[in-house]
Amino acid sequence: MRTHNLLRSLLAGLxxxxxxxxxxxxxxxxxxxxxxxxxxxxxxxxxxxxxSLGNGQYEYSNQTQxxxxxxxxxxxxxxxxxxxxxxxxxPETESYSSKVVAFKTKQRSMQVNxxxxxxxxxxxxxxxxxxxxPGMVDRNTISYALGLALRGGNQSVSLPVGVRQHVEQQQxxxxxxxxxxxxxxxxxxxxxxxxxxxxxxxxxxxxNKYPLPVKLAQSDGGDLTLELVRFQQP
Numbered sequence: 001m002r003t004h005n006l007l008r009s010l011l012a013g014l015x016x017x018x019x020x021x022x023x024x025x026x027x028x029x030x031x032x033x034x035x036x037x038x039x040x041x042x043x044x045x046x047x048x049x050x051x052s053l054g055n056g057q058y059e060y061s062n063q064t065q066x067x068x069x070x071x072x073x074x075x076x077x078x079x080x081x082x083x084x085x086x087x088x089x090x091p092e093t094e095s096y097s098s099k100v101v102a103f104k105t106k107q108r109s110m111q112v113n114x115x116x117x118x119x120x121x122x123x124x125x126x127x128x129x130x131x132x133x134p135g136m137v138d139r140n141t142i143s144y145a146l147g148l149a150l151r152g153g154n155q156s157v158s159l160p161v162g163v164r165q166h167v168e169q170q171q172x173x174x175x176x177x178x179x180x181x182x183x184x185x186x187x188x189x190x191x192x193x194x195x196x197x198x199x200x201x202x203x204x205x206x207x208n209k210y211p212l213p214v215k216l217a218q219s220d221g222g223d224l225t226l227e228l229v230r231f232q233q234p
Contacts, residue, residue: 027058027086027148030233032212034226035183042068044076046226048212050144056086057094060141076102080140085114087135089152091145093162096138110138110162119162133160133167143203143213146172146192150207157192171196180204182214182227189214 027050034046046064053059059081066076078100084091096110111120117132137145137159149157157172173195180189189204192213200219205212214228 027052027091027211028233030211030231032210032231033229034216035229036064037225037227039223043224044068045229053083057083058086058091059083060091060144062140082138082140084137084141090135090148091137091141092134093136093138093141096140096162098140108164112136112162119167121162121164123164128165130166132162136160136162136167138162142170143216144211146203147205147207147211147213150174150190150192150205151211169196170194172201178204180215182229184214184228184230187214 029051030049032048034048035042036044036046044064044066046062048063049059049061051059051061061082062078062080064078078098080098081096082091082093083095084093086092092114093110094112094114096108098106098108100106106123108121108123110122112118112132113120114132118129119132119136120127120129122128139161142159142161145159146157149159155174159170159172161168161170171194172192175191175193177188178191180187187204187206187209189206192203192205194201200217200223202217203213204215206214210228210231212228212231213226216226218224
């Protein structure tokens with residue numbers, strides 16, 4: 001009887017390990033909605049979606065629309081779309097496009113040729129080229145890549161991020177656990193900060209529940225705070 005119980009426990013453990021590996025091997029599509037504020041004032045809504053394109057490729061989209069105050073009056077909006085491949089249980093950028101509409105329109109596109117390991121970035125004034133780095137992401141997918149790393153148990157994370165003229169090795173670290181209340185609920189979250197730059201970046205994650213932060217505050221791209229409203233999976 002004891003041998004039978006041990007065998008059953010072993011089989012159950014193997015089944016759990018297999019299901020966990022299958023989960024990690026393929027990202028799960030989702031839609032996350034955030035309330036966006038600027039300096040404490042309501043500004044808009046952000047919708048982040050992840051969907052499969054097939055053949056190990058995925059599209060990660062962040063669409064933000066101004067719905068309050070000056071942002072609404074200006075018809076302000078932003079669209080960031082990344083196509084990445086799944087490599088080693090992590091995203092690896094293949095292309096990225098960004099469009100911001102406010103007082104004027106700003107656009108950026110990035111193409112990564114992994115055969116030649118070359119990155120091409122164009123902001124409308126001619127392309128800048130530099131060498132790609134394995135595991136490279138872009139500024140749109142930083143928060144997602146961080147969430148996946150935290151889910152894997154990492155407390156310090158180094159991400160190669162393709163920016164305008166080079167790959168930037170950005171450093172992040174878990175600073176501790178904090179209670180956070182957002183429209184989606186109250187959570188005990190891990191607070192992550194960027195440690196290699198004076199650009200303000202604080203993100204609060206519940207990695208065993210969501211791959212994205214429940215709250216994000218950053219100065220890059222505007223002094224914005226995002227708070228999770230709802231998270232849906234198929």
